[in-house]
Amino acid sequence: MAAIRTKPDHHTYTFPGFGSEKFPNLMLRGAGDLNNWHLKVYEQQHEGYVAMRKALQTEPVAVIDEVKASGLRGRGGAGFPAGLKWSFMPKDTPERKLTRYLVCNGDEGEPGTFKDRVILEYNPHQLIEGMIIGGWAMQCAMGYVYIRGEFLWLIEKLEAAIQQARDAGYLGKNILGTGWDYDILVYRGAGAYICGEETALLNSLEGRRGEPRVKPPFPAVKGAFGQPTTVNNVETLAAVPPIMRMGGAEYAKIGSPKNSGTRIFGVSGHVKRPGIYELPMGTPMNFLVEELAGGSSTGRKIKAIIPGGASCPMLDEKDFDVPMDFDNLKARGSMGGSGGLIVMDESVCIVQATLRLIRFYAHESCGQCTPCREGCNWMQLVLHRIEHGQGRPGDLDLLASLTPRIGMRTLCPLGDAACGPMDSALQKFRHEFEHHITHKTCYATGSRLLSNVGAH
Amino acid sequence: MSHAHPHETSNEVLAPGQRLQESERKAFSPEAVAEIQAIMAQYPDKMAATLPALYIAQREFGFVSLAAMRAVADVIGIPEAHVFGVATFYTMYQKAPVGKFHFQVCTNISCALRGAAQLLEKVCERTGVTPGQGPSPDGMWSVEEVECLAGCGVAPCVQVNQDVYDELVDEDKLVEVMEACKRGDYRPWAH
Numbered sequence: 001m002a003a004i005r006t007k008p009d010h011h012t013y014t015f016p017g018f019g020s021e022k023f024p025n026l027m028l029r030g031a032g033d034l035n036n037w038h039l040k041v042y043e044q045q046h047e048g049y050v051a052m053r054k055a056l057q058t059e060p061v062a063v064i065d066e067v068k069a070s071g072l073r074g075r076g077g078a079g080f081p082a083g084l085k086w087s088f089m090p091k092d093t094p095e096r097k098l099t100r101y102l103v104c105n106g107d108e109g110e111p112g113t114f115k116d117r118v119i120l121e122y123n124p125h126q127l128i129e130g131m132i133i134g135g136w137a138m139q140c141a142m143g144y145v146y147i148r149g150e151f152l153w154l155i156e157k158l159e160a161a162i163q164q165a166r167d168a169g170y171l172g173k174n175i176l177g178t179g180w181d182y183d184i185l186v187y188r189g190a191g192a193y194i195c196g197e198e199t200a201l202l203n204s205l206e207g208r209r210g211e212p213r214v215k216p217p218f219p220a221v222k223g224a225f226g227q228p229t230t231v232n233n234v235e236t237l238a239a240v241p242p243i244m245r246m247g248g249a250e251y252a253k254i255g256s257p258k259n260s261g262t263r264i265f266g267v268s269g270h271v272k273r274p275g276i277y278e279l280p281m282g283t284p285m286n287f288l289v290e291e292l293a294g295g296s297s298t299g300r301k302i303k304a305i306i307p308g309g310a311s312c313p314m315l316d317e318k319d320f321d322v323p324m325d326f327d328n329l330k331a332r333g334s335m336g337g338s339g340g341l342i343v344m345d346e347s348v349c350i351v352q353a354t355l356r357l358i359r360f361y362a363h364e365s366c367g368q369c370t371p372c373r374e375g376c377n378w379m380q381l382v383l384h385r386i387e388h389g390q391g392r393p394g395d396l397d398l399l400a401s402l403t404p405r406i407g408m409r410t411l412c413p414l415g416d417a418a419c420g421p422m423d424s425a426l427q428k429f430r431h432e433f434e435h436h437i438t439h440k441t442c443y444a445t446g447s448r449l450l451s452n453v454g455a456h
Numbered sequence: 457m458s459h460a461h462p463h464e465t466s467n468e469v470l471a472p473g474q475r476l477q478e479s480e481r482k483a484f485s486p487e488a489v490a491e492i493q494a495i496m497a498q499y500p501d502k503m504a505a506t507l508p509a510l511y512i513a514q515r516e517f518g519f520v521s522l523a524a525m526r527a528v529a530d531v532i533g534i535p536e537a538h539v540f541g542v543a544t545f546y547t548m549y550q551k552a553p554v555g556k557f558h559f560q561v562c563t564n565i566s567c568a569l570r571g572a573a574q575l576l577e578k579v580c581e582r583t584g585v586t587p588g589q590g591p592s593p594d595g596m597w598s599v600e601e602v603e604c605l606a607g608c609g610v611a612p613c614v615q616v617n618q619d620v621y622d623e624l625v626d627e628d629k630l631v632e633v634m635e636a637c638k639r640g641d642y643r644p645w646a647h
Contacts, residue, residue, distance in 0.1 A: 011609035099500075111564040111604040149511075149548045150605055152618045185498060190507055191548030193603060207506030208538075209545040225500040268566040268608035275609045310565060310604075340608065342566055356565050360603055366545075451563060451573035451601075453580050453587060 012275030069248030076233035112340030256282025308337025311417030313424030389440030
């Protein structure tokens with residue numbers, strides 16, 4: 001079994017002004033300090049479990065109303081209002097008592113995203129507290145945290161933290177005298193990106209192949225083990241304690257209209273200070289990339305940014321000023337996604353980058369729906385031949401004709417996710433593809449994103 | 457799926473199960489059985505123990521062989537076909553033997569922008585292993601190309617068995633990790 005890590009990550013977490021009123025620090029308290037995961041540190045230094053006590057003295061439905069008032073939107077990618085999702089859970093009737101479950105999605109696998117890892121590493125109690133509040137609001141019997149298999153050391157840390165909460169009486173039977181029984185179990189995934197999709201995650205949690213289910217029935221009706229279930233992302237649940245502490249209306253004032261609160265953005269790729277930055281929603285992208293992350297690390301101009309994890313359509317120079325929230329990114333033809341920015345400089349060949357991304361989707365497609373399984377593979381094959389100088393004149397039209405046949409034709413959004421980078425690359429950097437087909441070589445020189453040893 | 461499998465000709469097509477490699481070990485230890493039974497009791501449905509039991513099998517058998525899958529099905533009391541389906545779906549269950557130190561190199565976009573392709577080549581060169589071709593002759597190393605390890609901010613990153621090493625930008629750092637493996641500073645596979 002892996003030991004608890006003693007070596008901190010070297011990404012950046014903080015910047016001048018972080019923690020002030022302008023840039024509130026709600027989720028990264030104590031980030032960078034490896035002792036921060038202990039219950040006593042969380043309680044003494046970070047107002048830990050204050051929100052939970054407040055929530056347990058409130059009626060469950062009032063807690064849901066508070067989250068609704070905060071305007072919190074799901075941080076996993078789709079941006080669905082969290083309070084509304086919670087209110088979909090069926091209630092007990094005099095004739096029928098239901099067993100409800102709360103599932104936390106910690107299957108962080110979206111390329112470019114590494115925010116949940118930081119919450120789990122430095123602030124696991126905030127997630128546990130959020131899960132207790134969520135469990136109380138929906139009157140759940142159990143909470144499950146599904147974490148990707150590679151995070152073994154974080155799973156062990158979270159389990160240790162859960163045990164501390166149990167010992168303190170925050171989990172188990174009759175929590176703080178409310179008569180409510182609730183516990184949290186951690187479940188380890190086994191390396192499948194698709195399990196980040198909520199119904200695939202539920203299948204995996206039940207010990208099955210991680211194939212997405214047909215919806216309806218939605219998880220709120222028939223979820224884990226056939227019972228009503230709500231699935232929330234790690235970051236969404238970690239945002240709940242600050243909401244309860246400061247009040248929904250107060251939280252709603254942070255960020256931009258209809259996109260309230262702070263969000264953890266991860267910046268990776270060609271920047272000087274890659275890392276994790278918690279910022280109010282609606283912060284302009286160029287402020288994050290240029291000011292906080294230090295701009296291009298290579299001295300070359302930045303060519304493209306993927307604004308929210310690999311599934312989001314790329315943005316080019318003219319959109320670098322976009323305020324980063326769900327609605328504004330959507331208006332510019334991209335998505336808020338999971339908040340992971342991937343920055344690419346001028347030396348990057350977009351054909352190679354797109355091929356690398358599509359290869360990921362072809363590899364991770366679960367194979368259940370034909371459009372995604374076959375479509376992703378065909379996109380990969382066509383891109384592969386373009387990249388290797390065997391592109392044909394009709395290839396770009398072929399690629400463009402493939403995406404509408406994959407998108408919105410599958411059970412889950414993995415197929416759509418593959419179309420995002422493909423369509424945007426073709427639309428914004430078509431000249432690079434054309435250059436590749438005519439000249440049989442890259443338009444941009446100096447980038448080599450693909451290795452010579454066999455791909456999987 | 458990139459795992460090496462027994463020789464197959466067009467005249468003699470193997471059944472899916474026959475493509476898997478066999479392990480020396482055939483059954484669980486009593487401690488492992490007790491461990492799996494404890495996990496089964498935690499969940500409303502015993503099938504939920506499939507994934508954790510396969511990890512235990514991987515630890516005990518060294519990799520998830522057909523015998524390991526049968527043993528899991530046997531302990532939990534579920535169909536073998538179900539366990540086979542699950543074990544072959546997830547990439548973290550190794551269906552063929554791996555080396556004492558299994559290098560999993562992320563080559564996805566964020567890592568690739570910071571030299572993951574070159575890193576993978578260096579790992580292969582230094583260990584003398586080709587991904588998907590089984591471990592090195594001395595059984596020390598094996599290499600696998602994996603998708604995002606969620607270490608994009610400290611790219612490029614490599615997972616050796618269960619531990620993640622990041623920012624392996626220069627070759628010296630890789631050599632350092634390999635030397636530490638040889639010295640026995642890190643836990644070998646399946647321990």
